[in-house]
Amino acid sequence: MAPNWYRLGPVEELKTKPLRQVVIEGRLVIALSYKDGRFGAVSGVCNHKGGPLGEGTLREDFIVCPWHHWMFHRETGEARPGIPAAVPRHDLKTEAGALYVDLEPATPRIDAPHPPHPVAREPRRAPGPLRVAGLSTTAMHAGFPRYSTSEALLGLALGEAAAAGAETKMIRVRELGFRTCEGYYSKSAQACTWPCSITQMDAKDEMTEIYEALVHWADVALVATPIRWGNASALYFKMIERLNCVQNQITLHDNVLIRNKVAGFIITGGQDNVQAVAGGMLMFFGELGFQFPQFPFVAHSRGWSAEDMENNVMQVQQDGELHEGARALARRCLAMAEGLAAEGEGRAAIERGGRKAGGE
Numbered sequence: 506m507a508p509n510w511y512r513l514g515p516v517e518e519l520k521t522k523p524l525r526q527v528v529i530e531g532r533l534v535i536a537l538s539y540k541d542g543r544f545g546a547v548s549g550v551c552n553h554k555g556g557p558l559g560e561g562t563l564r565e566d567f568i569v570c571p572w573h574h575w576m577f578h579r580e581t582g583e584a585r586p587g588i589p590a591a592v593p594r595h596d597l598k599t600e601a602g603a604l605y606v607d608l609e610p611a612t613p614r615i616d617a618p619h620p621p622h623p624v625a626r627e628p629r630r631a632p633g634p635l636r637v638a639g640l641s642t643t644a645m646h647a648g649f650p651r652y653s654t655s656e657a658l659l660g661l662a663l664g665e666a667a668a669a670g671a672e673t674k675m676i677r678v679r680e681l682g683f684r685t686c687e688g689y690y691s692k693s694a695q696a697c698t699w700p701c702s703i704t705q706m707d708a709k710d711e712m713t714e715i716y717e718a719l720v721h722w723a724d725v726a727l728v729a730t731p732i733r734w735g736n737a738s739a740l741y742f743k744m745i746e747r748l749n750c751v752q753n754q755i756t757l758h759d760n761v762l763i764r765n766k767v768a769g770f771i772i773t774g775g776q777d778n779v780q781a782v783a784g785g786m787l788m789f790f791g792e793l794g795f796q797f798p799q800f801p802f803v804a805h806s807r808g809w810s811a812e813d814m815e816n817n818v819m820q821v822q823q824d825g826e827l828h829e830g831a832r833a834l835a836r837r838c839l840a841m842a843e844g845l846a847a848e849g850e851g852r853a854a855i856e857r858g859g860r861k862a863g864g865e
Contacts, residue, residue, distance in 0.1 A: 508596065508607045508609065509607060509608040509609050510598065510605040510606070510607055510608075511529055511605060511606050511607075511608050512603050512604075512605050513527060513537065513603070513604045513605065513606055514603065514604060515602055515603055515604075516599055516602055516603060516604050517602070519537065519539065519544070519604050520539050522539070523538060523539055523540055523563050524536065524537070524538045524539075524559060524561065524562065524563050524568065524579075525537050525538075525559050526549050526557050526558070526559025526560050527549070527559065528549075529606075529608065533608060534548065534549035534550055534557070534559070535547070535548065535549050535559065535595060535606060536548065536549040536558040536559035536561075536568055536579070537559065537606075538563060538568065538579040538580075540563060540566065540579065543580070544597050544604060545578075545579035545580035545597075546594070546595040546596075546597050546606050547568070547577060547578075547579065547580075547581075547582040547592050547593065547594050547595065548582065548592040548593045548595075548610070548614065550592070551570040551572065551573075551575050551577075551592070552575065552577075552590055552592060552614065552616055552617070553570065553572070553573055553575045553619075554572060554573065554695060554696065554698060555695065556570040556571060556572030556573065556575070556693070556696065557570075557571065557572075558570055558577065558592070563579065564576065566578055566579055566580065567579065567585065571692055572689065572692055572693060572695075572696040572702075573689070573696065573702050573705075573706065574706075577590075577591065577592050580594070581594055581612075582594040582612055584617065588617055589615065589617050589618075590615050590616060590617035591612065591613075591614065591615040592614055593610035593611070593612055593613060593614050594610065594611050594612045595607055595608075595609075595610055595611060596611050622700050622704065622705050623713075624699075624700040624704065624713055624716045624717060624720070624721075625699060625700060626721075628720050628721055628762055628763075628764070629721075630724070630765070630846065633672070634670055634671055634672055635666075635670075635671040635672070635724045635725065635839055635842050635843060635846065636671060636672045636673070636674075636722055636723050636724050636725070637663060637666040637671050637672070637673045637674075637723060637724070637725040637726075637727060637835070637838070637839070638673075638674055638676060638718040638719065638722065638723035638725070638726050638727070639659045639660075639662065639663045639673065639674070639675045639676065639727045639728075639729065640676050640678055640715070640718075640726065640727070640728045640729065640744070641653070641655065641656040641659055641675065641676070641677045641678060641679075641729050642655075642678050642679075642728065642729065642730045642731075642737065642738045642740045642741035642744060643655050643656050643679070643729070643730070643731050643738060643740070644679045644738060644739070644740045645679065647679070647680070652818055652822075653731070654731070654773040654774075654805065654817070654818060654821040655729040655730055655731050655771055655772065655773045655774075656677070656729055657821065657822070658729065658771045658773065658803065658805075658821070658827065658828070658831040659675070659727060659729035659771050659831070660675065661828055661831045661832055662727050662769075662771065662831040662832060662834055662835040663675060663727070663835070664832075665831075665832035665835040665836060666725070666835045666838075666839060669835075669836065669839055671725075671839060674718065674722075676714060676715065676718060678715070678740050678741075678744055679740060681711040681712070681714055681715070682709065682710075682711045683703075683710050683711050683712040683715075683743075683747065684703050684707065684710060684712075685743055685746065685747075686701075686703075686743075686746035686747050686749065687703060689701075689702045689703075690749070690753060694753070694756075694757055695757065697749070697750050697753045697757070698750065699750050699751065699753075699754045699760070699762070700712075700713070700716055700750065701716075701747055701750045702750075703747070704716070712744075712747050715744060715747075715748070716751075719748070719751075719763070719766075719793075720751065720762050720763065723766065724765075724766055724767065724842040724845075724846055725766070725767045725768070725769070725835075725838045725839060725842045726766065726767070726768045726769075726790070726795065727768075727769050727770070727771065727834070727835065727838065728741075728768065728769075728770050728771070728786065728790070729770070729771040729772075729773075730770075730771070730772055730782070730786075731772075731773055731774045732772060732773065732774025732775070732776050732777075732778060732779070732782055732806065733774070733776075734776065735776060735777070735778035735781065735782075736778070736781075736782060736785075737772075737782050737785065737786065745789055748789075748793065751763065751793050751794075752789075752792050752793055755792075755794070761794055762793075762794065763793045763794030763795055764794060765796075765842075765845040765846060765848065766794065766795050766796070766842070766845070767795060767796055767797065767798060767838045767841045767842045767845065768790040768795035768796075768797060768801070768838075769797070769798065769801050769802060769834045769835070769837070769838045770783060770786050770787070770801060770802035770803075771802065771803055771804070771831060771834070772786075772802060772803075772804040772805075772806075773804065773805045773806065773821060774805075774806050775806070775807060775811050775812065775814050775817045776806065776808075776809055776811075777806045777808050777809050778806075779804040779806050782804075783801075783802045783804065786802070787801065787802075796841065796845065797841075798834075798837035798838050798840070798841040799837065800834075800837065801834075801837075802834070803827070803830040803831055803833075803834050805820075805821055805824070805827055807820065
């Protein structure tokens with residue numbers, strides 16, 4: 506095929522930036538680079554999620570995508586050695602002090618085998634009893650554990666659920682190794698993926714346990730937090746920032762991952778502000794798609810001036826009414842989840858019948 510040359514501009518002007526994104530006639534995007542006296546031109550669209558390569562950075566002779574850090578050689582378009590992937594390369598020429606690019610790519614785009622992450626499968630409730638995941642977001646030294654009022658009440662709630670025939674699991678978030686949210690959404694809305702980009706790139710990221718529990722396994726999520734300076738714990742916020750990719754799927758792709766699931770909350774602390782903490786938790790989990798029973802949280806606080814924490818702990822340990830409140834929360838959540846699970850099964854049966862009637 507004959508070259509189709511397009512004038513990019515004066516050579517001397519184009520030398521002033523090591524990397525730039527060039528959009529040609531509103532359709533072709535080129536990542537144009539200049540280094541060590543040589544220009545390079547490759548596709549400006551990353552193989553991974555379509556990130557703008559020309560808005561990234563140069564690391565030696567590789568362009569680093571600003572979205573998820575995939576790397577392609579600035580002149581050949583090839584990925585790093587050992588990775589069978591490449592973006593198209595475009596030929597260049599200089600003529601009368603101007604730089605021209607051939608609009609027809611000289612090499613093809615090569616996509617490396619990239620199977621979907623296991624968490625990315627379609628959410629589908631497995632048959633069996635109701636399942637309750639308890640998430641404790643209190644932090645403590647692993648070698649010197651202490652009594653946690655929020656975790657203790659969560660344990661009572663899970664025990665009540667188990668006694669009612671539900672499967673239960675306690676997830677102590679402090680025991681999971683996962684990175685904080687690194688702001689991929691801030692780079693571009695499309696850069697926030699499901700599962701989180703960090704999870705996809707870091708095989709050691711243990712946020713997968715929370716994703717599996719909330720999206721795929723549990724019918725009920727019971728979330729417990731202490732109050733820290735009038736807010737939920739820092740560990741709680743670290744967790745929900747990484748859960749934001751679940752909510753972003755709704756806003757970006759109309760992909761609702763949480764359906765027919767119930768959430769309840771346990772909030773304790775020496776300081777007050779229970780209502781504000783509960784309100785924030787209700788709002789966030791509601792935005793994920795969870796539903797709530799009547800009276801969706803139990804809480805305990807002795808107020809702002811109660812600094813004698815040993816007495817706070819003692820009161821929670823001895824408060825039978827509070828213990829019963831945690832158990833009752835579990836019962837309310839299970840009752841609602843049972844109705845939602847039956848409703849979901851009914852809809853699925855109708856859909857299966859419709860597919861059969863249609864000959865699928």
